[in-house]
Amino acid sequence: MEKQNPPVVVVGAGPVGLAAAAHLVERGIEPLVLEAGPSAATAVRDWAHVRLFSPWAEVTDPAAEKLLAPTGWTRPDGTTYPTGRDWAERYLQPLADALGDKVRYGATVTGVARAGRDRIVDSGRDEQPFTVHLETADGGEERITARAVIDASGTWSTPGPMGADGLPALGERKAADRITHRVPDLTDPAVRARYAGKRTAVVGSGASAFTALALLADLAGEDADTHAVWILRRGIGDATYGGGEADQLPARGALGLRAKAAVEAG
Structure with missing residues (x-):
């Protein structure tokens, strides 16, 4: 049975997705964050050794800080610069933990469409909720109804090719x-x-x-x-x-x- 008030699905539990979820909570809107990886900030952890250009004061979100405050979390020194590892472990994962069951791991979104509207049927499309198709870590498949979808998946897993026209350069695939x-x-x-x-x-x-x-x-x-x-x-x-x-x-x-x-x- 579908929910009367389906959640807003946020794709990706990185800094943008988690901040978006925090803002939704602040406004009384239920989010559901779907993260393909096994933890928050999976992409950030891939560049854990790299230091950010912005200090702590500029890489934490006010709505997220409000959500974290009851947990006893305190922001690190705002003038210092975190590495990717610091950012993930000291802010992003605690934020995901504070969101609790509003974050699902091992959930890879494979498609988003309007419920009941295939590629041909157009009438009333903008009035229908979204259907989000996902694959779970064990290979299972699910469909989730959403009132809106925020794509915060980023481009880390799909890096830009070297060709100047946005396609792989000659020989890039072979190498x-x-x-x-x-x-x-x-x-x-x-x-x-x-x-x-x-x-x-x-x-x-x-x-x-x-x-x-x-x-x-x-x-x-x-x-x-x-x-x-x-x-x-x-x-x-x-x-x-x-x-x-x-x-x-x-x-x-x-x-x-x-x-x-x-x-x-x-």
Whole structure:
């Protein structure tokens, strides 16, 4: 039997999805967060070693803090910068725990549609609730009725290809076993061995590329046979490295300057 007032389904228990759920609770609306992974912030935990550009004061949500307050949670020093691991363990997982049974793990959303309206039937479509299809961790399938759906699943599991037209570059698929879309954790001996003494191409000009360049430059300082080649779609200009000392996010500006120093040093 369907609920009289179905929940708002939020796809993804990351920082955006959990904050959205907290705001729904604050407004008296029942959320249901569906997370494919086994815990909150599954994607964030994949880059646990990377430090955020924003301090704690800017990466916690006011509605979430209200929800956490009765649990005894206190926000870490607002002027310090958390790593992905800090963010997940000290804020996002406690927030998911505070939401309790409003968060489901091991639930992969496979489709969203209007109830009773297939691809052909259009009449009254916008008046119907949503049907959310999901697959559970044990391979089972379910359908959930939702009054609305918020997609906060992000793009971490579907990273952008290297081709300039949004499609894989020629040869990218064949070389998949040599390509990673993650910032390397060089504190891990196995990961370090993959890059030490080798030539690595870093593609892109975003924060992840800057972080990788800076890390590989440090590694090259310890192993002279380690090299990095930076591949850009556009030439290097005044804005390539971000705002530098004038950047609105000082930590981001400092990272850009580190990358610039690495390039200028060869």
